[in-house]
Amino acid sequence: MAVTIPVGFHALPVPIVQLSLAAVLKCGQSFRWSIYPLPQASIPSSELPTHEYRLCLRDRIICLRQSTDSLFYRSMFPDQHVCSTQATLREAETLSWLKDYFQLDIDLVKLYDEWSERDNVFKNLRSRFSGIRILRQDPWENLVSFICSSNNNIARITKMVHALCRHYSPPLLSLRPPMTEGASADSDPITYHPFPPPSALASSEVAATLRGLGFGYRADFIQRTARMLVDMPDSQPITGQQHAAERWLLLLRNKPTAIAREELLKFVGVGRKVADCILLMSLDKKEVVPIDTHVYQIAVKHYGLHVVTKSKTKATMTPKLYEEVSGKLFDIWGDYAGWAHSVLFTADLKSFSAYGLPSTTAEGDGIDHALSTPTMSSSSSPSKRKRRGTLHSPKELAGIVVDIDTVSHVIDESNDETNMADRIKRRRRTVTKA
DNA sequence: CATCGACCTATG
């Protein structure tokens, strides 16, 4: 059958199982994409895009649509009428940005296969939550966005980030939203702003302004972090480059995970969880599994992790507990554990059904609905991972109790140190043996 | 070191 390309768009062959825009752009990785519903044909067809997604990226607006097997893209500029060679160059830039941002060289289906083999919990979810991958974001935007994320929800983080851009970076251009079916009066144009550079947020009065914009206590963190970055010796403005401070963050991509994390933790408002999000989402540390209350709940519910705490009410996320939960999930999922984590996290987002995704029926939360009876993985593939601990009886391990009758993923009790290098070595051994 | 209270604000 004929493939229809929306007017003005280019087509890139990307199966929806490799990338689901509807899931990825709204699951709390980037908070800056705008989403517009498209008019639907009288005969509904799954082949036709249902939404358009837009992002203001420095000098241009990226517009995306998606069908089952194609990604459609176009870019809009303030000066739309330029010579054809210039236009061609711009399209090439946009295309290469897309490949980088969505990391299209990574075969997500292959990863889903590997995770399914390692983990039955994942296996039972994969069909409902396909196409969920980690974006390769800009580190500076990622840093600021996730400083906003503490004690916060996606809806409000999104509002805050948009307010930040509106207030601290000049408008690039205004566009009408995609044509709506009513064809009645066109909607008002929307003004798009790029993400502001560190220098725009570094002065001390910014904190008060951000508070006024509803940032709460995060306002000071953002301003002080921007200040720190601008003041770094290595990030003094270079001629012609206004945002040289951002380069410093980008350099962390070349450093080992532990070093990069150490650097990130120096910024105010950046604790372990936020640092790990940045490592995973913009610094290429694909193995990092950030642990928030949400992911922790998933680990407890579906991976049989129990914690013994003195306070009867709730387990506080101590550094030790964080390490163990994160490490355990890494052991389950392997080198791309951070990517796997995002699938589970997205699957469990309650707000998901509100975005019209074909995920769950009614408002059942994703994972619970898909997995009323958790089944553990290595029961089906015991050779993949070595069991530790005594069978047939619950065992207490450094504050964590794992019931071995129902759980196959056991925390290593051999030492207190659970660094990634050790885990990788250990995994190499077990893999080469098998 | 683990633990605790404070911190902004908007929802259930």
Add this chain to the structure above:
DNA sequence: ATAGGTCGAT
């Protein structure tokens, strides 16, 4: 009380 926590003081 909780939302994808972090900071500073015991």
